[in-house]
Amino acid sequence: MIFKEKTVIITGGSEGVGAATARLFAEAGANLMLAARSKKNLEAIATELRDKTKVKICAMDVSDADACVDLCKKTNYEFGRIDILVNNAGYHKRGAFDSVDAAELAKIIDVNLRAPIFLTRTALPYLYEAGGGAIINVGSLAGRTPVPNSAAYAASKAGLRSLTYSLAEELAGKNIKLAIVSPGPIDTGFIMANIDNTSDLTFSQPISTATEVAQVILDLCGNTQREVAMPRISGVLTTVSYLMPWLAKAMRPMLERRGANVKARLRRQR
Numbered sequence: 001m002i003f004k005e006k007t008v009i010i011t012g013g014s015e016g017v018g019a020a021t022a023r024l025f026a027e028a029g030a031n032l033m034l035a036a037r038s039k040k041n042l043e044a045i046a047t048e049l050r051d052k053t054k055v056k057i058c059a060m061d062v063s064d065a066d067a068c069v070d071l072c073k074k075t076n077y078e079f080g081r082i083d084i085l086v087n088n089a090g091y092h093k094r095g096a097f098d099s100v101d102a103a104e105l106a107k108i109i110d111v112n113l114r115a116p117i118f119l120t121r122t123a124l125p126y127l128y129e130a131g132g133g134a135i136i137n138v139g140s141l142a143g144r145t146p147v148p149n150s151a152a153y154a155a156s157k158a159g160l161r162s163l164t165y166s167l168a169e170e171l172a173g174k175n176i177k178l179a180i181v182s183p184g185p186i187d188t189g190f191i192m193a194n195i196d197n198t199s200d201l202t203f204s205q206p207i208s209t210a211t212e213v214a215q216v217i218l219d220l221c222g223n224t225q226r227e228v229a230m231p232r233i234s235g236v237l238t239t240v241s242y243l244m245p246w247l248a249k250a251m252r253p254m255l256e257r258r259g260a261n262v263k264a265r266l267r268r269q270r
Contacts, residue, residue: 132175
């Protein structure tokens with residue numbers, strides 16, 4: 001896909017994968033609407049990118065339905081069209097299910113699943129009007145395999161994955177690409193600031209950079225892939241764990257030992 005003069009909405013666009021995605025779209029000449037809760041962080045990334053492209057910001061909470069409606073209206077008003085929606089905003093409260101407050105568990109679902117559903121439905125008429133486009137969801141390997149101490153998060157990402165595949169079938173022939181990137185651990189504050197509370201199993205997998213994930217997001221806008229699980233070997237492992245749970249159970253102690261060693265190394269580097 002040629003991104004010049006296309007309009008892209010990126011939720012969670014102020015840091016991490018969202019900011020990295022904004023940088024790549026800016027290099028490609030797309031107009032950007034960046035949404036996140038922190039106006040200060042949004043202004044920082046917008047200032048960085050405005051010499052490359054047109055950038056607008058919207059400080060908002062994606063779990064607020066009215067704010068999602070306003071986001072789409074504002075984007076269409078500012079740029080006259082919406083071509084691409086990147087549902088990247090995410091939330092996680094790690095810990096044993098029975099130790100995490102119920103309101104926090106609900107918030108995980110609200111931000112990671114309910115918000116993309118609502119925002120996708122809200123944005124679709126604008127994409128139809130533009131003649132088509134793409135909706136790219138940022139999932140997780142946790143949505144493909146069970147992860148200890150992340151039950152609600154895994155459920156939210158599994159739901160987002162199912163939404164992507166189901167809606168892709170429903171919208172076939174309408175020139176709108178639906179796809180999901182499912183990364184393992186990423187070198188951002190989302191995980192690295194919570195090393196101690198992140199499962200050893202998570203750190204058993206290779207760590208991707210935010211820019212690597214962002215590049216996949218751009219690629220998914222124009223290719224025929226429905227999902228990219230990354231790194232590739234991790235995608236294979238999650239498929240094996242789904243098809244052969246007995247093998248996954250046998251491998252888990254070894255993977256957890258590997259992850260514990262990685263966490264220990266990372267702690268020493270901090």
